[in-house]
Amino acid sequence: MSEEKKLKPAVLWFTGLSGSGKSTISEKVYPALKERGYRVEHLDGDAIRDIFPSTGFSKEERNAHIRRVGYIASRLQAHGVFVIGSFISPYQEARDFVRDLCEDFVEIYVSTPLEVCEERDVKGLYARARKGEIDNFTGISDPYEEPENPELEIDTTDITPGEGVRMVLEYLENRN
């Protein structure tokens, strides 16, 4: 990416199954934007849920959580901050709610298939969900609605995290 190109701060919203690669790519996009001089904030579902552990996984609770974090994202972006959001955010209506709040919303669908995510099983949650130890587990016993019109789709099955980051940066550069 050429250093001269000025990027317009946006809300980069990573959505996809657990283990699809949202956090891994987000964590690498963050320093890539920082070193180009942008103000950047990363809001991550797992990290925020650690602070607010009472947030559950019913449709209503997930959507309320997404609306709240989406509002924060929109306010940060309004003040010129690049916001990276990594949330499963399985429901189209909640993602659309956030899109409508944000001046510039980039929906990035991390479309790594369930079989690959389950094979990775980074946190051992899929195995537990298959055993019935976790209710409402996305992809196993809870729905994931694929984005209807994402700005970008990244399937991480056969690429490196660095290639995923490059796809995001190229998208941002080319749209300006």
Ligand SMILES: Nc1ncnc2c1ncn2[C@@H]1O[C@H](COP(=O)(O)OS(=O)(=O)O)[C@@H](OP(=O)(O)O)[C@H]1O
């Ligand atoms: N039932 C169930 N379904 C899905 N995920 C579960 C569940 N229980 C716990 N976890 C862990 O919670 C993380 C997802 O949090 P999010 O805030 O991104 O979810 S959501 O947007 O509200 O759907 C998710 O993190 P990631 O693996 O990083 O996606 C899981 O580690």
Ligand SMILES: Nc1ncnc2c1ncn2[C@@H]1O[C@H](COP(=O)(O)OP(=O)(O)O)[C@@H](O)[C@H]1O
């Ligand atoms: N191209 C890739 N992009 C992102 N993650 C990848 C990629 N290839 C393999 N992985 C691995 O897949 C896992 C993704 O986990 P994570 O980023 O926590 O997913 P999520 O945040 O969507 O739950 C990590 O173990 C990561 O090393």
